[in-house]
Amino acid sequence: MTLSPRGNWNYPTTIWAGAGRLDELPSATQRAGMSRPLIVTDAGLAHHPMVARAAALIDAPVHADVAGNPTAAHVHSGLAAYRSGRHDGVVALGGGAALDTGKVVAFMAGQTRPLWDFEDVGDWWTRADPAAIAPVVAIPTTAGTGSEVGRAGVILNEETHQKKIIFHPLMMPKVVILDAELTVGLPRGVTAATGLDAFVHCFEAYCAPGFHPLADGIALEGMRLVAQYLPRACDNGADLDARAQMLAAASMGATAFQKGLGGVHAIAHPVGSFFHTHHGLTNAVLLPYVMCHNRRVIEAKCAHIARVLDLEPASFDGLLEWVLDLRKRLDIPHTLAQIGVDDRNAAEIGREAALDPSAGGNPIAVDAAALESIFRASLTGALPSAA
Ligand SMILES: [Zn+2]
Numbered sequence: 461m462t463l464s465p466r467g468n469w470n471y472p473t474t475i476w477a478g479a480g481r482l483d484e485l486p487s488a489t490q491r492a493g494m495s496r497p498l499i500v501t502d503a504g505l506a507h508h509p510m511v512a513r514a515a516a517l518i519d520a521p522v523h524a525d526v527a528g529n530p531t532a533a534h535v536h537s538g539l540a541a542y543r544s545g546r547h548d549g550v551v552a553l554g555g556g557a558a559l560d561t562g563k564v565v566a567f568m569a570g571q572t573r574p575l576w577d578f579e580d581v582g583d584w585w586t587r588a589d590p591a592a593i594a595p596v597v598a599i600p601t602t603a604g605t606g607s608e609v610g611r612a613g614v615i616l617n618e619e620t621h622q623k624k625i626i627f628h629p630l631m632m633p634k635v636v637i638l639d640a641e642l643t644v645g646l647p648r649g650v651t652a653a654t655g656l657d658a659f660v661h662c663f664e665a666y667c668a669p670g671f672h673p674l675a676d677g678i679a680l681e682g683m684r685l686v687a688q689y690l691p692r693a694c695d696n697g698a699d700l701d702a703r704a705q706m707l708a709a710a711s712m713g714a715t716a717f718q719k720g721l722g723g724v725h726a727i728a729h730p731v732g733s734f735f736h737t738h739h740g741l742t743n744a745v746l747l748p749y750v751m752c753h754n755r756r757v758i759e760a761k762c763a764h765i766a767r768v769l770d771l772e773p774a775s776f777d778g779l780l781e782w783v784l785d786l787r788k789r790l791d792i793p794h795t796l797a798q799i800g801v802d803d804r805n806a807a808e809i810g811r812e813a814a815l816d817p818s819a820g821g822n823p824i825a826v827d828a829a830a831l832e833s834i835f836r837a838s839l840t841g842a843l844p845s846a847a
Contacts, residue, residue, distance in 0.1 A: 464640050464700035472609050472715050477638040477708060479700050482510065482599065484637065485517045485551070492595040492634035494549030498542050500562035502526050502554040505601065510642055514553055514599070521545060526554070529623075529732055529739070530561045531616045532575055538565035542594075549595045552633070555654070556605030556739065559598055560613035563631050566594040567613070580612060580627035580817055588628050598633035601642045603693075603706035604654025604740045606661060606714025608636045616733055621808075623729040625817060638711065640703035648694050652790035655690040655706055657740030659683055660724050660747055661713030666765065667758045668720030668821035675719035680768050682712035687769045687786075694790055720821025723750040723813075727835050730812035735801045744792045745799065748783055749838045750822075751776075753830070757823045795841040802839070809835050 466478030474491070476484060489497050499522045505511050506524035515522050523541040526534050534557075542550070542565055552562025568575060570592025577587055598608035607613070612627040646654075662682035665675050686709050692702035727750070728742040751758070759776045766774040771782050784794075793799055810832025813819060819826055826834075837844045 464704040473632050473636060474634065475609070475636045475638060475711065477704065479640045479704065481637050481639045482514060482642060483517070485514055485597070485599075488597045488635040488637060489518050489549065489551065492549055492597050494595055494597070496520075496545070496547045497549045497551045497597070498523055498545055498547040499551045499553055500526060500538055500558055500565060502558045505554050505558070510601070511553060514551065518551070520551065526558050526561045528557050529616050529736055530557045531618050533618070534561050535564050535568065535575060535615060538562070539568055542569055547594075549597070551597045551599065553599040553601065555600070555602040556607050559600060559605065559607035560615065563596050563598070563607065563633070564613035564615055564626050566596045567626065567628055567631050569594040575615070575626065576617065576624060578626050578628065580625040585628045590630055593628065593630045596631070596633040597635045597637070599637045599639065599642065600707065600710065602646060602650060602654040603643055603703070603710040604657035606658060606710045606712070608633055608638075608714075609711045610714045614729070621730070621733045622812060623733050623816075636711070638704070638707040640700045640707060643703045643707065644698050644700065646697060648697065649791070651694050651697065652690070652792060653738055653740035653744055654710070655686055655693065655740075656744035656747070656787075656790070656792065658706070658710040658713040659686040659690070660743040661717045661721070662686070662709070663747070663765070664722035664724055664818075664821060665713070665716035665719045667754065667761055667823045668722055669823055670719060672719040675716040678712045679716035680765065682709045682716060683765060684768055685709035685712070691786070691789065721818035722822040723753065723819065723826055723831065723834060725818035726813040726816040726822065726826070727809065727831055727838075729816050729818065730809045731796065731801055731835070733812070734805050734809065737796075737799050737801060741792065741799060742796070744787060745794070745796050746834075746838050748780060748787075748843060749834050751780055751783070752843045753826075753834050754823050796835075796838045797840070803836060806832055806836055
């Protein structure tokens with residue numbers, strides 16, 4: 461077994477990184493000001509030993525009614541458990557679904573308005589009573605979403621087939637534990653898909669327009685870490701060094717995308733709403749199609765990324781070729797058709813993608829027609845020529 465790095469960081473929140481640090485959960489909940497925490501985790505982890513260990517460490521009940529692409533029903537079920545147990549904080553432990561659901565449950569704990577009133581639209585977040593937002597300790601068991609350092613949760617509205625972003629600055633977890641031992645059991649396919657989600661977060665943030673050198677610097681190093689360590693984590697799931705670096709890269713992706721995301725996420729959200737595809741996998745498939753569409757305005761940035769990743773040639777084409785090779789090496793399909801997506805909702809997916817807040821971060825303006833054409837290209841596998 462390899463050594464795993466360790467560190468305590470204070471931005472964008474308090475982060476304790478290092479193998480075995482789940483043991484420090486009692487200090488984390490205490491620091492977050494909780495005395496009666498509720499653990500929120502994924503249904504698939506309900507009986508996992510690490511969840512039992514967390515529960516024993518802080519003597520807290522486990523709520524595991526959470527599935528991938530979590531819905532309002534999952535939030536309401538969590539709220540019912542939270543209120544009936546008279547809890548005063550949430551320990552969100554699991555993949556992106558558990559982290560997002562746990563954060564939204566803590567956010568909604570003391571609110572009187574309905575969930576969808578807090579969608580990330582304009583200043584709707586100011587509708588929330590900040591004093592009623594419960595604290596969260598976040599412990600990711602995948603390395604991709606970065607939700608542990610995010611100020612939002614993505615919840616599916618099943619009535620409208622829309623993934624809604626519920627946002628509030630105080631949804632940022634108070635303490636994050638990045639324990640690489642918790643990710644060693646992740647299967648190779650999930651490791652690859654979630655790891656590429658982290659890469660896409662960094663890539664879209666770096667390519668998003670706007671002056672934000674902090675985000676750009678974090679995004680570049682995040683991409684370098686994914687390039688160096690994701691293949692290692694996939695080859696040997698017990699490589700604690702690679703696992704620790706990927707957890708860091710995932711947190712860096714979500715830190716960087718405060719700057720913005722782009723077309724990959726704008727399309728992946730409605731695709732996930734309609735077809736229930738895995739978020740990271742959907743992004744991993746979509747990335748090269750969106751890169752090609754945006755090529756005209758991101759060539760210089762892609763050349764810089766290629767230099768940071770030490771690619772030959774250090775150009776857009778060098779980076780594109782590397783992305784395609786990495787996807788192949790990690791057994792990521794080339795088309796969305798290969799993951800069960802078809803064109804029956806293509807026009808609606810284009811329209812929804814244009815409405816998704818991520819679309820505004822795309823480096824060139826994209827409307828419903830452009831997003832639909834990128835989506836259609838990703839079904840057939842034809843990389844589009846630059847817009
Ligand atoms: Zn993502």
